[in-house]
Amino acid sequence: MIRVRNLKKEFRVHRKEPGLIASIRSLFVREHIVKHALKGVSFEVGEGEILGLVGANGAGKTTLVKILSGIIHPSGGEVSVLDHDPWKREDDFRSRIALIMGQKAQLWWDLPAADCFLLLKEIYRIPDGQYRDTLANLCDMLKVSGEINFQIRRLSLGERMKMELIAALLHRPRVVFLDEPTIGLDLSAQRAIRDFLLQYREEHKPAMILTSHYMEDIERLCERILIIRDGEFVYDGALDRVVRHYANHKILTAHLKRWPEEERAAAVARLQGEVLEAGRDQVRVKVDREDVTRCAQQLLSEWPVVDLNIEEVDIGTVIERIFNEKGKVPA
Numbered sequence: 001m002i003r004v005r006n007l008k009k010e011f012r013v014h015r016k017e018p019g020l021i022a023s024i025r026s027l028f029v030r031e032h033i034v035k036h037a038l039k040g041v042s043f044e045v046g047e048g049e050i051l052g053l054v055g056a057n058g059a060g061k062t063t064l065v066k067i068l069s070g071i072i073h074p075s076g077g078e079v080s081v082l083d084h085d086p087w088k089r090e091d092d093f094r095s096r097i098a099l100i101m102g103q104k105a106q107l108w109w110d111l112p113a114a115d116c117f118l119l120l121k122e123i124y125r126i127p128d129g130q131y132r133d134t135l136a137n138l139c140d141m142l143k144v145s146g147e148i149n150f151q152i153r154r155l156s157l158g159e160r161m162k163m164e165l166i167a168a169l170l171h172r173p174r175v176v177f178l179d180e181p182t183i184g185l186d187l188s189a190q191r192a193i194r195d196f197l198l199q200y201r202e203e204h205k206p207a208m209i210l211t212s213h214y215m216e217d218i219e220r221l222c223e224r225i226l227i228i229r230d231g232e233f234v235y236d237g238a239l240d241r242v243v244r245h246y247a248n249h250k251i252l253t254a255h256l257k258r259w260p261e262e263e264r265a266a267a268v269a270r271l272q273g274e275v276l277e278a279g280r281d282q283v284r285v286k287v288d289r290e291d292v293t294r295c296a297q298q299l300l301s302e303w304p305v306v307d308l309n310i311e312e313v314d315i316g317t318v319i320e321r322i323f324n325e326k327g328k329v330p331a
Contacts, residue, residue: 001175001207002045002068007077009038009063009231037063039231040077047174048205050197052212052222052239056323060231061211065177068209069099081175095124098168102180105152105160106167113148113155113163117170124171131170138166142196158189165196178210182217194220215319227322234322246321247313250292251276252285257304267302271295 012034037060045051055061066072067079070086070093079086084093107116121131139145142162152160161181168176178197182190194217201208210221218225218239225242227235235242252273258280268278272295273287283303287295292310299305 001047001082002043002209003078003080004044004068005042005078006040007038007042007064007067007079008036008040008075009060009067009072010075011035011037036231038067038074041228041231041233042077043226043233043236045207045209047207048201049224050201050208050210050221052210052218052225053228054211054218054225054319055228059228061228062179064228065099065179065209065211069097069177070094071099095171096173097175097177098171098173099177100164100168100179100181102161102183105164107152107160107163109153110151112151113166116152116163116167117148120167120170126171130172134170134172135166138169141199142166142192156189158185158192161185161189161193162196165193169200172204174206176206176208178208178212180212181210182212182214190214190216197221227319229323242322243312243318244289246318249286249288249313251311251313252287252292252295252299253309253311254283254285254299254303254305255307255309256281256283257306259304270298270302272298 041060041064043051053061053064063072067074068081068086070089073087082093082096084090086093107113117131117135120126126134136145139148142165144159144162144166147155147159148163148166152163155163165181181197182193185193197208198221200206210217212218222239224237225235225239226233227242261280264278264280268275268283271283271285272291273285275283275285277284283299285295285299296308296310299308
């Protein structure tokens with residue numbers, strides 16, 4: 001559905017120099033520099049796939065999404081979305097994609113959502129039966145049937161985001177671009193949006209590209225991720241492979257019954273792994289992945305364990321480590 005080959009995007013930006021004289025000179029003679037927003041990136045996204053696009057601010061994520069949706073023109077390379085060149089903005093192309101931006105609304109602030117949906121029905125020329133069925137299904141999935149007759153400005157941020165999703169999906173697009181769809185939402189609203197997107201993908205099988213700074217969005221929705229740094233892809237592959245490479249350990253936390261300090265000290269000396277904490281009520285151990293089972297058995301057999309918890313390293317920590325390193329992620 002989406003094919004990208006050697007995509008490039010350059011921007012000419014005005015070089016700003018400090019000082020009054022430099023500011024006055026720039027009124028007459030401006031110097032420009034070329035900023036490479038994307039540097040020869042290539043990838044494909046198939047039907048029913050949710051691809052996570054991960055990167056720091058300014059890495060090129062939104063630029064890529066805007067090129068794929070036809071908002072801006074690339075400087076070079078080949079792009080095909082549903083067998084169309086996006087920047088030609090053909091009606092058949094625009095009627096089969098959706099772009100949802102968490103920081104930019106498409107609905108009219110003073111109108112009820114139901115009126116906005118009717119206008120979109122006419123814009124996309126959706127048949128009456130299909131419109132009623134799709135709207136009822138989306139409202140039921142997002143649990144907002146009672147709110148669509150309220151003015152958009154009277155809704156909470158989470159409810160407005162749900163209305164934006166309905167508006168974007170009314171015409172049953174085959175490709176969906178999601179740019180920070182959960183930004184600013186509370187935890188309950190974020191969870192509802194994620195559950196909805198998974199259910200919608202399961203039922204309709206669109207190709208989706210998701211950008212987000214919330215690592216829980218990426219973990220919950222995406223099996224495959226693209227990590228972009230300074231306009232280049234440093235990784236394209238399974239999320240769990242990145243975790244295995246950069247988080248090759250787990251944290252075991254055992255909650256304990258109290259026992260004599262001398263016995264605890266002797267047991268700590270025998271523990272496998274790196275002991276991070278060894279108090280009267282709790283012990284925390286950092287263990288290599290291949291030794292987790294052995295260490296857990298040791299804790300359960302030798303320690304007065306009340307409860308045992310095994311934690312993965314936070315994916316946000318893993319991604320931050322990749323951003324701070326040079327070169328590409330090993331395959």
